Amino acid sequence: MTERTLAIIKPDAVGRHVAGAIMQRIEDEGFQIRAMRRIHLARREAEGFYAVHRERPFFHSLTEFMSSGPAIVLVLEAPDAIRKWRTLMGATDPAKADAGTLRKQFAESIERNATHGSDAADTAAYEIGYFFAGVELI
Ligand code: ATP
């Protein structure tokens, strides 16, 4: 079933100029880029996006990092896009990520880990709506 997911190329990857390499990989793996924008998140916008993690010990540091520089938000479309994108990203901690995954290749640490991907259909719908209006996705 064709599905959409929200991807973010995080500030660490944009800052190291590997966003293009990550987008090339996205296209090579058969995803359609249905929408895309470069944004510099305000702290409150990062806190809103990661609100599910607000009780976690890394919340302060994570939202500081996510608002530290520009990021690129994308809506990716493919059959089984949510699972397929998370598989391509690899494990949250790059030390545990499989060879050939984006985080293995591009992540610096468990926090500065290059990319984000929605983890389920309901979170994908919420996260896409957080950044993109319906008219941008027609
Ligand atoms: P994402 O939601 O960004 O796609 P994920 O689903 O693999 O990543 P989550 O558990 O949702 O991982 O954590 C969200 C983000 O918080 C991680 O991508 C990472 O940037 C950061 N993070 C997660 N665990 C830690 C940790 N133990 N220490 C520091 N940062 C962390």
Ligand code: MG
């Ligand atoms: Mg997550």
